Amino acid sequence: DTGVSQNPRHKITKRGQNVTFRCDPISEHNRLYWYRQTLGQGPEFLTYFQNEAQLEKSRLLSDRFSAERPKGSFSTLEIQRTEQGDSAMYLCASSLGGLAGAWEFFGPGTRLTVL
Amino acid sequence: AQSVTQLDSHVSVSEGTPVLLRCNYSSSYSPSLFWYVQHPNKGLQLLLKYTSAATLVKGINGFEAEFKKSETSFHLTKPSAHMSDAAEYFCVVSAYNNNDMRFGAGTRLTVKP
Numbered sequence: 624d625t626g627v628s629q630n631p632r633h634k635i636t637k638r639g640q641n642v643t644f645r646c647d648p649i650s651e652h653n654r655l656y657w658y659r660q661t662l663g664q665g666p667e668f669l670t671y672f673q674n675e676a677q678l679e680k681s682r683l684l685s686d687r688f689s690a691e692r693p694k695g696s697f698s699t700l701e702i703q704r705t706e707q708g709d710s711a712m713y714l715c716a717s718s719l720g721g722l723a724g725a726w727e728f729f730g731p732g733t734r735l736t737v738l
Numbered sequence: 739a740q741s742v743t744q745l746d747s748h749v750s751v752s753e754g755t756p757v758l759l760r761c762n763y764s765s766s767y768s769p770s771l772f773w774y775v776q777h778p779n780k781g782l783q784l785l786l787k788y789t790s791a792a793t794l795v796k797g798i799n800g801f802e803a804e805f806k807k808s809e810t811s812f813h814l815t816k817p818s819a820h821m822s823d824a825a826e827y828f829c830v831v832s833a834y835n836n837n838d839m840r841f842g843a844g845t846r847l848t849v850k851p
Contacts, residue, residue: 626781627781656839663843663844664843664844665828665830665841665842665843665844666782666828666841667841668838668839668840679838714781714782716782727784727839728784729774729781729782729783730781731779731780731781732781
């Protein structure tokens with residue numbers, strides 16, 4: 624499969640625990656994005672990477688959230704001390720950056736439930 | 739800053755009848771516009787995109803959209819709905835070469851037999 628993959632697909636955790644999600648982008652894509660989607664809403668931008676550099680972060684990304692892309696390939700998104708409000712679908716997307724009209728390919732998402 | 743407004747949160751059509759999903763955009767720059775579809779438990783799939791070329795854009799599965807600058811609209815249409823079209827549809831705007839893609843709230847399309 625040459626699409627964007629995300630693991631795990633579902634995560635249930637107790638409030639206060641830490642969770643980590645992984646995203647594997649399409650191999651030749653240099654840009655990687657994280658979005659959050661809550662029920663009944665469209666995805667909201669969280670952050671993006673150009674290769675290994677994190678170039679932009681939304682104000683939605685509190686200090687409990689950290690994202691990395693250490694080798695410019697896969698990325699991880701960690702949430703520390705989870706809260707019930709963190710329950711959402713976390714989407715990853717990748718694209719070829721720098722091209723007019725470049726668009727993003729999305730993964731299936733990781734659904735997080737915080738009890 | 740850019741944003742999109744999807745004018746209908748829910749659209750219901752009968753199989754074989756036309757589909758119209760409405761989207762208005764706001765952008766300070768020449769926008770790129772997209773429609774994505776999301777089926778239950780599936781990832782977002784790009785239907786089509788507009789990037790300042792032809793104003794009538796044809797996408798996958800028989801969908802098309804027309805960019806109308808004077809009306810700041812990018813409505814999605816399909817001549818004949820199929821049961822498999824039932825899904826959530828998102829209109830998205832991005833400024834040229836900008837990484838900040840803004841999604842609309844979505845329109846849920848229901849197709850009745």
